[in-house]
Amino acid sequence: xxxxxxxxxxxxxxxxxxxxxxxxxxxxxxxxxxxxxxxxxxxxxxxxxxxxxxxxxxxxxxxxxxxxxxxxxxxxxxxxxxxxxxxxxxxxxxxxxxxxxxxxxxxxxxxxxxxxxxxxxxxxxxxxxxxxxxxxxxxxxxxxxxxxxxxxxxxxxxxxxxxxxxxxxxxxxxxxxxxxxxxxxxxxxxxxxxxxxxxxxxxxxxxxxxxxxxxxxxxxxxxxxxxxxxxxxxxxxxxxxxxxxxxxxx
Numbered sequence: 001x002x003x004x005x006x007x008x009x010x011x012x013x014x015x016x017x018x019x020x021x022x023x024x025x026x027x028x029x030x031x032x033x034x035x036x037x038x039x040x041x042x043x044x045x046x047x048x049x050x051x052x053x054x055x056x057x058x059x060x061x062x063x064x065x066x067x068x069x070x071x072x073x074x075x076x077x078x079x080x081x082x083x084x085x086x087x088x089x090x091x092x093x094x095x096x097x098x099x100x101x102x103x104x105x106x107x108x109x110x111x112x113x114x115x116x117x118x119x120x121x122x123x124x125x126x127x128x129x130x131x132x133x134x135x136x137x138x139x140x141x142x143x144x145x146x147x148x149x150x151x152x153x154x155x156x157x158x159x160x161x162x163x164x165x166x167x168x169x170x171x172x173x174x175x176x177x178x179x180x181x182x183x184x185x186x187x188x189x190x191x192x193x194x195x196x197x198x199x200x201x202x203x204x205x206x207x208x209x210x211x212x213x214x215x216x217x218x219x220x221x222x223x224x225x226x227x228x229x230x231x232x233x234x235x236x237x238x239x240x241x242x243x244x245x246x247x248x249x250x
Contacts, residue, residue, distance in 0.1 A: 091142045092187045102147040104128040114234045148175040151184045165197035200246040207240035
């Protein structure tokens with residue numbers, strides 16, 4: 001597909017006739033063919049995927065010779081490779097005050113579902129700003145510029161065990177199943193050391209939430225134990241909860 005190019009030269013290539021391929025610039029370095037994909041909207045998904053295999057230089061992504069395999073983006077708006085699952089066009093960043101109305105709506109969706117958060121009272125317009133500002137770190141996920149999820153990080157306890165963090169994650173119901181939750185968890189793990197935390201502990205993962213349990217274990221969490229009947233459901237029944245822990249590699 002690339003033909004023969006001399007090292008150090010570049011050639012613009014159009015993949016319009018190749019379904020699922022991202023337009024870009026083919027570059028031949030000292031030994032490998034690489035793709036330089038400018039981070040326009042059409043390239044964001046593959047850029048997120050490929051940053052694990054290359055590096056950024058002057059705002060441009062350099063990816064090595066496995067481009068033909070990696071650049072084939074599935075029809076659904078997500079890309080998977082080597083354990084990654086990102087939604088094209090997704091950004092995760094620290095929240096700001098303008099995000100709070102959408103954050104509150106997403107948070108309250110999870111509270112209302114009643115099968116994940118321990119809280120049973122929704123956030124209001126007056127206390128949500130105080131709640132999110134009171135965390136050690138609060139971040140949001142944006143999908144094509146729209147707020148799709150969030151997470152909070154804070155100490156799990158105080159004093160001599162204050163170096164153990166706790167976190168909560170929320171994804172907008174209509175945006176679930178696109179890998180946003182996984183990306184939020186991964187981002188929170190990256191923030192731990194900069195915030196002074198050495199461990200991340202989940203106190204109460206509802207046992208029936210098998211997708212969350214499987215995700216956490218794939219990301220390196222360990223099960224500490226199960227508390228039988230530890231979570232009160234809206235129908236008056238009680239679900240088991242699982243405690244989990246993550247030890248960052250220092």
